[in-house]
Amino acid sequence: MGLRGYLVKRLLNTVVLVIFVIILNFVIFELLPGPNGAIANLTGRAKGNPQAIHNLQLQLGLCQSFDSNGKCIPPSLWSKFFVYFQNMLTFNFGQSQQTGNSVLHDMIGTGRLWNTLELLGTATAISLIVGILLGVVVAARRGGVFDSTMVTVSLTTFSLPTFFMGLLLILVFALYLPWFPSGGVTPSTWLLGTPPLLQQILTRIRYLFLPALTLTLFFYGGNLLLTRATMGEALTEDYITTARAKGLPERTVLFKHALRNASLPIVTNAALAFGGILGGAIITETVFNWDGLGLWLYNAIYWHDFPVLQAMFYIIALCVIGANLVSDIVYGMIDPRIKYE
Amino acid sequence: MFLLLMFVVMAAAAPLLTPYRPTGNAVSANYDPPTWITLINGPVGYSQNAQFSALSVNMSSSGLATIPTKTGNSVALDFAGSSPGGTVQITETLSYPYQGSPKQIIGDAMILIPGSGALNKSFNVTAYVNRIGVSRFLFWSPTTINKTGTYNPSPAINSGNPAFNSQLGIGQQFSAANYVFAAEKANYQYVLTISVPAGFSGRINVSSFDLNLFGNTWGIFGTDDAGHDIFTQVVYGARLSLEVGLVATGIGIGLGLLIGLMAGYLGKIVDEVLMRTTDMLLVIPFLPLLIVLVATIGPSLIYIILLIGFFSWMGFARVIRSQVLSLRERPFIEAAKASGAGTGYITVRHIFPNIVSLTYVNLALTVPASIVTEAALSFLGLGDPTVITWGSMLGAANSVGATVSNLAWWWILPPGLSIALISLAFILLGYAMDELFNPRLRRRR
Numbered sequence: 001m002g003l004r005g006y007l008v009k010r011l012l013n014t015v016v017l018v019i020f021v022i023i024l025n026f027v028i029f030e031l032l033p034g035p036n037g038a039i040a041n042l043t044g045r046a047k048g049n050p051q052a053i054h055n056l057q058l059q060l061g062l063c064q065s066f067d068s069n070g071k072c073i074p075p076s077l078w079s080k081f082f083v084y085f086q087n088m089l090t091f092n093f094g095q096s097q098q099t100g101n102s103v104l105h106d107m108i109g110t111g112r113l114w115n116t117l118e119l120l121g122t123a124t125a126i127s128l129i130v131g132i133l134l135g136v137v138v139a140a141r142r143g144g145v146f147d148s149t150m151v152t153v154s155l156t157t158f159s160l161p162t163f164f165m166g167l168l169l170i171l172v173f174a175l176y177l178p179w180f181p182s183g184g185v186t187p188s189t190w191l192l193g194t195p196p197l198l199q200q201i202l203t204r205i206r207y208l209f210l211p212a213l214t215l216t217l218f219f220y221g222g223n224l225l226l227t228r229a230t231m232g233e234a235l236t237e238d239y240i241t242t243a244r245a246k247g248l249p250e251r252t253v254l255f256k257h258a259l260r261n262a263s264l265p266i267v268t269n270a271a272l273a274f275g276g277i278l279g280g281a282i283i284t285e286t287v288f289n290w291d292g293l294g295l296w297l298y299n300a301i302y303w304h305d306f307p308v309l310q311a312m313f314y315i316i317a318l319c320v321i322g323a324n325l326v327s328d329i330v331y332g333m334i335d336p337r338i339k340y341e
Numbered sequence: 342m343f344l345l346l347m348f349v350v351m352a353a354a355a356p357l358l359t360p361y362r363p364t365g366n367a368v369s370a371n372y373d374p375p376t377w378i379t380l381i382n383g384p385v386g387y388s389q390n391a392q393f394s395a396l397s398v399n400m401s402s403s404g405l406a407t408i409p410t411k412t413g414n415s416v417a418l419d420f421a422g423s424s425p426g427g428t429v430q431i432t433e434t435l436s437y438p439y440q441g442s443p444k445q446i447i448g449d450a451m452i453l454i455p456g457s458g459a460l461n462k463s464f465n466v467t468a469y470v471n472r473i474g475v476s477r478f479l480f481w482s483p484t485t486i487n488k489t490g491t492y493n494p495s496p497a498i499n500s501g502n503p504a505f506n507s508q509l510g511i512g513q514q515f516s517a518a519n520y521v522f523a524a525e526k527a528n529y530q531y532v533l534t535i536s537v538p539a540g541f542s543g544r545i546n547v548s549s550f551d552l553n554l555f556g557n558t559w560g561i562f563g564t565d566d567a568g569h570d571i572f573t574q575v576v577y578g579a580r581l582s583l584e585v586g587l588v589a590t591g592i593g594i595g596l597g598l599l600i601g602l603m604a605g606y607l608g609k610i611v612d613e614v615l616m617r618t619t620d621m622l623l624v625i626p627f628l629p630l631l632i633v634l635v636a637t638i639g640p641s642l643i644y645i646i647l648l649i650g651f652f653s654w655m656g657f658a659r660v661i662r663s664q665v666l667s668l669r670e671r672p673f674i675e676a677a678k679a680s681g682a683g684t685g686y687i688t689v690r691h692i693f694p695n696i697v698s699l700t701y702v703n704l705a706l707t708v709p710a711s712i713v714t715e716a717a718l719s720f721l722g723l724g725d726p727t728v729i730t731w732g733s734m735l736g737a738a739n740s741v742g743a744t745v746s747n748l749a750w751w752w753i754l755p756p757g758l759s760i761a762l763i764s765l766a767f768i769l770l771g772y773a774m775d776e777l778f779n780p781r782l783r784r785r786r
């Protein structure tokens with residue numbers, strides 16, 4: 001089987017996964033007892049007006065139609081699932097129970113998606129760069145004081161849960177040393193009028209700093225340890241000895257010869273860790289009141305906003321599945337040794 | 342290892358270590374930092390809880406009344422009717438030892454006129470606090486009592502009660518506790534005066550005669566926003582965390598072993614189905630899935646433990662499967678098979694002993710993951726609302742700390758460091774076991 005066959009197989013796998021996620025979501029939100037109660041609560045809001053209740057029940061898909069006595073005829077499970085499946089594929093998530101707007105609008109139109117991407121992107125990029133750079137340095141001086149210090153430090157930051165790390169950073173850098181704001185994305189005064197562009201950027205960076213630092217501190221450790229391990233292996237290979245014997249500068253040997261060959265697992269891991277990063281982002285956004293998807297999810301839990309919850313789970317799962325697919329494809333293309341089984 | 346032992350002991354001995362309950366009554370004022378802060382900042386400005394002594398009774402003339410019963414905060418007075426009249430002073434004393442004002446004062450004084458000994462005349466009652474030699478603070482304005490019933494100071498004696506400030510004649514921006522109890526060592530009396538006219542007869546019961554001073558520091562870890570003891574919460578939290586970690590991991594390991602063994606040993610179609618399912622579940626983001634599940638099913642510790650356990654077997658199952666796959670081809674299994682051993686026998690007697698070490702290592706690494714996951718759920722407000730865990734403590738500290746000045750370090754550090762230390766302890770244990778059991782690593786050392 002060639003590269004094409006491999007890709008087709010991966011793609012099929014992904015499609016199966018997406019269907020699996022939709023089924024899972026359907027099972028969680030349609031068949032478990034909780035949300036039905038919540039929908040009943042919602043219809044309870046239109047109490048006293050049978051027509052309003054009927055309309056809501058129709059709209060929510062609780063009833064297919066009504067018989068002559070006005071009794072609800074629920075749709076069959078299969079037709080329910082079919083409608084649900086269609087809605088999921090077309091990103092039609094219904095209305096948020098908090099705001100009454102469409103879920104998709106609340107997700108994208110309010111800038112939440114952008115805020116989350118800003119935070120995630122910054123943290124992922126920095127933790128990758130820092131983790132890999134430090135990992136290379138540490139691997140080059142394996143066994144030294146710097147090595148053991150860095151390993152201990154990264155193990156420690158790795159074992160501190162993000163919510164604790166975030167609170168600590170707020171405590172130190174927002175309360176005792178008031179250098180950074182303790183939460184939010186932008187100052188509330190911006191609602192009245194925004195300052196000039198340069199100042200806007202600087203202020204946004206100030207607001208971004210602590211949450212991004214929290215996420216970075218949580219994720220650079222894994223990258224560092226992985227880089228250290230793979231680099232350690234690569235540095236024992238013959239071609240490194242050859243490169244050194246040629247008289248190449250140590251930096252070239254490390255970054256051009258060793259890191260390049262050691263980078264494959266790092267790339268894969270970055271994609272696989274994406275799910276964890278998203279989980280960390282939910283918590284970090286809650287701690288820092290960062291108005292992104294994570295805080296939205298948190299509020300949805302509080303409001304029992306099930307349409308938002310199911311949309312968020314679906315989107316997060318799609319992102320993770322997508323990241324996995326990308327890493328599989330990249331892996332297949334850059335590693336000539338891979339067997340397309 | 343020592344750390345782990347410490348937490349286990351802490352969890353087991355929780356009721357011995359602390360007399361309070363995690364969600365019981367307030368033990369002191371809210372947001373009290375730990376008492377040992379005075380060791381760093383000096384004693385000036387800090388106080389602890391204090392209580393007035395047991396009461397003593399003084400009469401203006403001896404034999405004014407007889408005292409049938411008396412306890413630390415209650416006394417019964419019988420007036421015979423032949424007395425010349427006068428006053429009875431019921432006094433509690435306090436030698437205030439701190440150089441800071443209390444944060445809150447709560448007190449009471451209850452007078453009960455029982456129905457049986459109806460009064461023939463009315464009498465007056467008043468209560469005040471006396472800073473000896475300095476000034477007097479009226480806590481209960483003189484009140485005339487002439488019939489059966491229960492009487493309490495009005496407004497209630499509570500420094501959190503605005504009407505009480507008015508009673509003392511100070512503005513609402515001031516603290517009654519600061520006003521009455523100055524930030525210095527001094528002697529105080531809490532006095533209830535009963536003045537009876539000549540010829541008065543009847544029974545007067547005085548009870549709940551207390552004045553409690555809540556200091557502005559408390560205990561080892563201080564108090565939370567409702568005045569609960571944080572040390573108690575941390576200690577009981579250790580119990581819950583270990584419970585969550587061990588039970589959830591037990592479930593996860595059991596499932597992982599079962600599925601890994603089945604996939605590895607039975608092979609073929611079973612393997613294919615199980616491993617594809619495992620792969621799919623591995624890709625699903627774990628925390629969001631748990632969040633939606635707990636949000637729909639409802640927060641309860643049992644569900645949370647079960648769910649965490651049920652979603653933590655995948656990685657382990659794959660490890661077990663690959664180990665079993667390699668074991669299956671070894672000669673000693675072939676030999677067992679050749680001598681007629683059945684699948685179950687081979688699995689239990691030959692394969693299982695060879696993967697036990699893996700189980701230990703995985704146990705040590707999954708427990709902290711489960712603990713942190715539970716803490717994260719509790720932090721997000723999805724924890725069991727009836728119990729207090731380390732995660733829910735941090736969540737509460739975060740949500741009331743929305744105005745950052747309320748963020749209390751003594752409320753954040755103890756549970757947070759506990760989570761971190763217990764995770765670290767288990768991870769180190771895992772590494773140690775790995776070195777012990779993993780032949781590859783053993784050879785390298």
